Amino acid sequence: MNDVINQTNTDRLCVNTIRSLTMDAIQKANSGHPGAPMGLAPAGYTLWTQFLKHSPKNTSWPDRDRFVLSGGHASMLLYSLLHLSGYDLSLEDIQSFRQLGSKTPGHPEFGITPGIETSTGPLGQGFANAVGMAMAERFLAAHFNRSDYPIVDHYTYVMCGDGDLMEGISSESASLAGHLGLSRLICLYDANQITIEGGTNLSFTEDIALRFKAFNWHVQTVDDGNDMEAIGNAIKAAKEETDRPSIVIMRTIIAYGSPNKQGCADAHGAPLGEAEVRLTKECLECSLDECFCVPDEVYAACSCVEKGKQWVNDWQDLFDRYTQAYPAEAQEWEQVMRARLPEDFSDLFPDFKDDDGKAIATRAASGITLNEIAKHFPTLIGGSADLAPSNKTFLDGLKEFQKESYDGRNIRFGVREHAMGGILNGMALHRGVRPYGGTFLVFSDYLRPSIRMASLMRLPVIYVFTHDSIAVGEDGPTHQPVEHIAALRAIPELTVIRPADATETAQAWKAALKNQDGPTALILSRQKLPVINREVYPSAKQLTRGAYVLIETSKDPQAVILASGSEVSIGIDACKILTEKGIDVRLISIPSFELLEKQARAYIDEILLPDILPCVVIEAGLSMGWRQFAGSKASFVCINNFGKSAPGPALQKRYGFTPENVAECVIDQVRKYS
Numbered sequence: 001m002n003d004v005i006n007q008t009n010t011d012r013l014c015v016n017t018i019r020s021l022t023m024d025a026i027q028k029a030n031s032g033h034p035g036a037p038m039g040l041a042p043a044g045y046t047l048w049t050q051f052l053k054h055s056p057k058n059t060s061w062p063d064r065d066r067f068v069l070s071g072g073h074a075s076m077l078l079y080s081l082l083h084l085s086g087y088d089l090s091l092e093d094i095q096s097f098r099q100l101g102s103k104t105p106g107h108p109e110f111g112i113t114p115g116i117e118t119s120t121g122p123l124g125q126g127f128a129n130a131v132g133m134a135m136a137e138r139f140l141a142a143h144f145n146r147s148d149y150p151i152v153d154h155y156t157y158v159m160c161g162d163g164d165l166m167e168g169i170s171s172e173s174a175s176l177a178g179h180l181g182l183s184r185l186i187c188l189y190d191a192n193q194i195t196i197e198g199g200t201n202l203s204f205t206e207d208i209a210l211r212f213k214a215f216n217w218h219v220q221t222v223d224d225g226n227d228m229e230a231i232g233n234a235i236k237a238a239k240e241e242t243d244r245p246s247i248v249i250m251r252t253i254i255a256y257g258s259p260n261k262q263g264c265a266d267a268h269g270a271p272l273g274e275a276e277v278r279l280t281k282e283c284l285e286c287s288l289d290e291c292f293c294v295p296d297e298v299y300a301a302c303s304c305v306e307k308g309k310q311w312v313n314d315w316q317d318l319f320d321r322y323t324q325a326y327p328a329e330a331q332e333w334e335q336v337m338r339a340r341l342p343e344d345f346s347d348l349f350p351d352f353k354d355d356d357g358k359a360i361a362t363r364a365a366s367g368i369t370l371n372e373i374a375k376h377f378p379t380l381i382g383g384s385a386d387l388a389p390s391n392k393t394f395l396d397g398l399k400e401f402q403k404e405s406y407d408g409r410n411i412r413f414g415v416r417e418h419a420m421g422g423i424l425n426g427m428a429l430h431r432g433v434r435p436y437g438g439t440f441l442v443f444s445d446y447l448r449p450s451i452r453m454a455s456l457m458r459l460p461v462i463y464v465f466t467h468d469s470i471a472v473g474e475d476g477p478t479h480q481p482v483e484h485i486a487a488l489r490a491i492p493e494l495t496v497i498r499p500a501d502a503t504e505t506a507q508a509w510k511a512a513l514k515n516q517d518g519p520t521a522l523i524l525s526r527q528k529l530p531v532i533n534r535e536v537y538p539s540a541k542q543l544t545r546g547a548y549v550l551i552e553t554s555k556d557p558q559a560v561i562l563a564s565g566s567e568v569s570i571g572i573d574a575c576k577i578l579t580e581k582g583i584d585v586r587l588i589s590i591p592s593f594e595l596l597e598k599q600a601r602a603y604i605d606e607i608l609l610p611d612i613l614p615c616v617v618i619e620a621g622l623s624m625g626w627r628q629f630a631g632s633k634a635s636f637v638c639i640n641n642f643g644k645s646a647p648g649p650a651l652q653k654r655y656g657f658t659p660e661n662v663a664e665c666v667i668d669q670v671r672k673y674s
């Protein structure tokens, strides 16, 4: 079969070995997606052996090219390439494809397999990650490179399929990439015109080339995905393009080589079957006697171990010279690549005071804090999805990250929340930068799939979600988050922090920056809130415990009030009313469930007294999730339905978020349980 054109016998053998490894692993697991890896084998082989700058034995070398397989279902392509090029991924690992505890899970997972740059599977996410990686590369190059010292000088390659390009996130992020002219970003598009339900003619008939041209991309087409020379030439031309990102539209055939399944949707996501595998191997002239057969010649042709070591050594020489010439920059580089916090980290945070009762929204306190700490975090970089003035995410006096100024730290994501989420993940995965992004809490749904991926990968991304309740007011229920805090708390590994006032907000940023083992969502108010006087009340530094006693009107309280965020100040006023009425209560500020869950059970029980005392929970959101802390004797001043359009204070009154109502609820509870 004239399967790989324009190439040598060795090339053909290598490409067909990738195909046969794919078929064998999927057949053995009796599960997986053989079609795309078989169609993409020539492109993968060409890219990895001729272009990709990487070092299998130095997987965290900072100046390696990044490779993202956005259609993660094609994982066997990636596992084959990693194995053949010399990564710590054995043939036995490939034989354990999709098995419990293996290094070859169904979809590529960051942190499990050496050489996997990001977890992919939810289509389109990888594409956005690649845009984020390319942005991080440009920023770091602009920030650290000096003439004759290009210590940051790499490309980001992304392979994607029809499914990735159907998803909105890829359009959003491609649009931004085009605007930013990210010429170090190269996409190889597997245009096999097949998805699960059948041909793309069922639902996807637009002109992709025109679409990407309109996005300001450099567009090339390769008419035959087996033509390795054409693919190589296209990648070469893409690398030479210095103004725009590139896409190479490769006309491939799904499950290429399979006489009965190639070109069919059947081959997308199911093993070919023993008999078809045999037939295919015959056509591809692969060994029929042995499964998982890799001829020595193939290892010799694919190994990148020696080349990789040489690249790393050359880079290290360059970096050593850079260190001599620019010691301060080199020191900063080490600091940011190791994600070390500044030495005086704890002193960087503003100390908000109760200034004669002057109120300040937590979003505003966040903006002040962010601007303060940004001065000491040279690679803290981020922005908002067109809501910077509302989210207070702009770094005053610093440049914008634009095509002419990649050293800028203010990113304009545009109205593209989902892309923002995927891009932030890519930036964090790249390393060297500490990314943050903002929008209204109500729109956190728009980037939720990316937040989930950040959580799964435990990436240190920070989200600034403002306008956090019905107190948003007049914009009405479309803009009033109700279920969002509970929905975010439902994501494992995401730390959600809803500070009560400016003092807690500064501490929330501190906790977010310290958390390098997962993402953090800061939930902030639109409306002004009193600054809690910390000379009278306990220190906001206790925020790190997730919850702490703010007020105790007697050593022997009759009830507990649990409150978060903007409702804490309502609780403070309710305590005053209750004290006047001779009822003793304990008010607990509970900014973060996740931080609280990390505390010893004894601390949690000691402060919350669940099931012992009656309790009232105040949070302007769903009551769902609170029972675990509030216990069986709780009542809830929460909101379990959508809000309405009206001024914020009117809504707060309408839904019971007033000190008077909270005090009434406490009195009812005390009566009920006494």
Ligand SMILES: Cc1ncc(C[n+]2csc(CCOP(=O)(O)OP(=O)(O)O)c2C)c(N)n1
Residues within 6 Å of the ligand: 033, 035, 036, 071, 073, 121, 122, 123, 124, 160, 161, 162, 163, 164, 167, 190, 192, 193, 194, 195, 196, 254, 268
């Ligand atoms: C967000 C998302 N939606 C749906 C899926 C399920 N899914 C996996 S692959 C696929 C079809 C992808 O088609 P294509 O990109 O053309 O891949 P190919 O058929 O070439 O392997 C779908 C719908 C998914 N992984 N992610």
